[in-house]
Amino acid sequence: MRILIIAAMSFLAAAPALGQQDFSKVEIKTTRVLDGIYMLEGWGGNIGLSVGDDGAFVIDDQFAPLNAKLTAAIRAVTDKPVEFVLNTHHHGDHTGGNPALAGSGATIIAHDNVRSRLASEDDAAPDALPVITFSQTVTVRRNGHEIHIYHPENAHTDGDAVVYFRDVNVVHMGDILFSGMYPYIDIDGGGSLDGYIAALEAANQMVDGDTKIIPGHGPLSSKTELEASIEMLKSVRTRILALINDGLDEDDVVAANPLADFHDEWNWNFITTERMTRIAFRSLSAT
Numbered sequence: 552m553r554i555l556i557i558a559a560m561s562f563l564a565a566a567p568a569l570g571q572q573d574f575s576k577v578e579i580k581t582t583r584v585l586d587g588i589y590m591l592e593g594w595g596g597n598i599g600l601s602v603g604d605d606g607a608f609v610i611d612d613q614f615a616p617l618n619a620k621l622t623a624a625i626r627a628v629t630d631k632p633v634e635f636v637l638n639t640h641h642h643g644d645h646t647g648g649n650p651a652l653a654g655s656g657a658t659i660i661a662h663d664n665v666r667s668r669l670a671s672e673d674d675a676a677p678d679a680l681p682v683i684t685f686s687q688t689v690t691v692r693r694n695g696h697e698i699h700i701y702h703p704e705n706a707h708t709d710g711d712a713v714v715y716f717r718d719v720n721v722v723h724m725g726d727i728l729f730s731g732m733y734p735y736i737d738i739d740g741g742g743s744l745d746g747y748i749a750a751l752e753a754a755n756q757m758v759d760g761d762t763k764i765i766p767g768h769g770p771l772s773s774k775t776e777l778e779a780s781i782e783m784l785k786s787v788r789t790r791i792l793a794l795i796n797d798g799l800d801e802d803d804v805v806a807a808n809p810l811a812d813f814h815d816e817w818n819w820n821f822i823t824t825e826r827m828t829r830i831a832f833r834s835l836s837a838t
């Protein structure tokens with residue numbers, strides 16, 4: 552799985568290569584979170600799925616070439632059509648399935664900024680843009696759940712959404728949680744380290760020890776992994792801010808390697824310890 556994520560993320564960074572990628576080897580793994588709610592892993596951001604009498608409610612949809620496999624995985628747990636798709640943000644590994652799902656009748660929901668960012672892309676598909684957008688919160692009542700969706704500001708991007716199934720205590724964090732690995736913070740896309748930490752802390756206030764957490768990337772998680780990410784990122788912030796205040800420039804901070812002791816636990820191919828250092832430096836220097 553880790554290899555798939557790495558490939559998807561590096562691939563995102565090199566978008567022109569998208570069409571050349573071999574999606575035929577990707578398989579969708581379905582994990583039951585609890586009755587009627589599933590986590591689907593393929594290639595790219597983890598997908599959340601609620602099924603029931605009303606229809607399928609899908610959170611994120613990975614890449615277009617995976618649509619047939621995604622549809623088959625949904626079919627395996629429900630005979631109802633996909634009624635709604637919620638995009639947790641605009642990145643291509645979370646929204647690539649929008650055209651196919653919208654084409655088969657799904658209504659796409661996302662933060663206002665997700666729609667504007669998707670609409671500005673060169674290959675924007677007007678019929679596949681979010682139809683329902685929101686600025687702060689929206690609640691969808693489907694399949695017996697009250698699905699509360701809220702927007703943390705300037706965290707992973709400027710259009711993030713966290714999805715909370717209040718009644719059954721399940722959360723899909725979008726890319727506000729990379730479980731067990733350094734997160735990608737898209738500064739050019741409106742994200743920030745401070746916003747990211749604030750979003751994690753707000754989620755941590757909302758959840759308890761029984762909450763099942765679907766992260767944007769990584770395995771099905773709990774409050775334990777959420778808190779570990781918060782602690783790590785707060786240390787990252789403190790250490791790098793101290794070096795900035797000492798007058799070090801970005802390369803000097805990287806050379807000082809202030810995150811060395813985090814490397815073994817948190818480093819991965821897409822967000823290496825060096826890249827985490829540079830992201831934190833740039834974000835903290837900008838504020």
Ligand SMILES: [Zn+2]
Binds near residue numbers: 640642707726
């Ligand atoms: Zn993302």
